[in-house]
Amino acid sequence: MNVIFVFVFVASGVLLIVRDPNAFLPAMLEGSKNALMLGVTLAAVYAVWLGFLKVAEDAGFLRGFSKLLRPPIAKIFRTRDEKAAELISVNLAANFLGMGGAATGAGVTAMRLLGDRKEQYARTMFFVVNCAGVQLLPTTVLSLRIQAGSAAPYDIVLPALFAALTALVIGVLSVRLVCGRKK
Amino acid sequence: MKFAAYVLPVLFVAAILAAAIRRVRVYDSFAAGAAGALPLLKSLFPYIAAVLILSELFEASGLSQAFAKALSPLFTAVGIPTELSSLVLVKPFSGSGSLALVSDVCARYGADSYIARCACVLYASGETVFYVSAIYFSRDRGKNALPVLLALVANFCAAAAGCFFCRLF
Numbered sequence: 001m002n003v004i005f006v007f008v009f010v011a012s013g014v015l016l017i018v019r020d021p022n023a024f025l026p027a028m029l030e031g032s033k034n035a036l037m038l039g040v041t042l043a044a045v046y047a048v049w050l051g052f053l054k055v056a057e058d059a060g061f062l063r064g065f066s067k068l069l070r071p072p073i074a075k076i077f078r079t080r081d082e083k084a085a086e087l088i089s090v091n092l093a094a095n096f097l098g099m100g101g102a103a104t105g106a107g108v109t110a111m112r113l114l115g116d117r118k119e120q121y122a123r124t125m126f127f128v129v130n131c132a133g134v135q136l137l138p139t140t141v142l143s144l145r146i147q148a149g150s151a152a153p154y155d156i157v158l159p160a161l162f163a164a165l166t167a168l169v170i171g172v173l174s175v176r177l178v179c180g181r182k183k
Numbered sequence: 184m185k186f187a188a189y190v191l192p193v194l195f196v197a198a199i200l201a202a203a204i205r206r207v208r209v210y211d212s213f214a215a216g217a218a219g220a221l222p223l224l225k226s227l228f229p230y231i232a233a234v235l236i237l238s239e240l241f242e243a244s245g246l247s248q249a250f251a252k253a254l255s256p257l258f259t260a261v262g263i264p265t266e267l268s269s270l271v272l273v274k275p276f277s278g279s280g281s282l283a284l285v286s287d288v289c290a291r292y293g294a295d296s297y298i299a300r301c302a303c304v305l306y307a308s309g310e311t312v313f314y315v316s317a318i319y320f321s322r323d324r325g326k327n328a329l330p331v332l333l334a335l336v337a338n339f340c341a342a343a344a345g346c347f348f349c350r351l352f
């Protein structure tokens with residue numbers, strides 16, 4: 001990421017100096033403003049979902065829920081951390097149902113736990129699986145299509161699901177191929 | 184899909200009720216969980232800021248368009264319409280940026296055209312990779328190049344596959 005940062009920053013910076021030096025600072029400020037606004041949204045989202053997750057955890061729901069999902073997840077992600085496997089199952093289910101907020105809260109905590117245990121394989125796998133973005137109903141894009149006056153807004157659901165599954169399969173296979181041998 | 188709107192509220196109410204029946208101190212428990220929100224944000228924010236500032240520069244400088252032009256032969260080769268090459272490039276950096284591009288494509292070509300459907304599928308399959316990496320790998324430095332690369336490759340294949348599936352359905 002450090003290399004990418006330097007490369008993109010310098011390349012864009014030089015290009016802006018040539019084209020329009022006045023746009024340089026506003027662009028950066030725009031970016032950090034976006035970050036701040038996103039941060040406020042994220043904090044609100046986290047407060048709701050982390051609170052809810054804690055209630056669900058204290059009531060023992062997460063344990064029951066993840067008992068079903070834990071064996072396959074522990075196997076795919078090769079983690080022995082039960083809490084992390086639990087959080088991963090919450091994250092995957094929430095992502096699939098399109099509840100991004102719940103997914104991020106659980107996902108970040110799972111990443112922390114895996115990081116503490118130095119389970120790099122599990123973290124790589126979890127990241128790649130997350131980035132595939134498998135989702136039952138892509139609500140944002142559906143509402144955009146309806147707004148744009150589409151006659152058949154749901155036409156893209158199946159192709160999108162298949163495309164995301166393609167990313168999932170290729171991602172999982174490539175993680176196994178690249179990182180799988182170390183253990 | 185009206186029923187989707189009911190999932191969340193019903194889930195929340197049912198879970199809170201069931202927790203109360205199981206004698207969980209729901210209010211205290213909820214507050215204890217929510218207490219983690221701000222510390223979490225505090226640790227994430229610097230990385231989110233860095234990535235978003237970078238993606239803003241990337242777009243404002245015209246570098247993303249230049250990349251899109253340079254890579255369009257590759258996109259054509261795998262079956263991604265050239266009109267969508269800037270979308271493919273922006274996608275890993277910025278969710279809101281790519282959403283803007285998608286709505287632009289929908290307005291220009293009509294929401295039910297092949298290109299607009301491809302754009303929607305591109306947007307709906309695959310996450311904003313750099314943004315997700317900023318959130319998930321915020322604490323460790325330099326260890327995330329490989330996961331990011333793998334995710335980018337997988338999502339690029341998905342983009343090509345998505346355009347292919349759009350032709351089938």
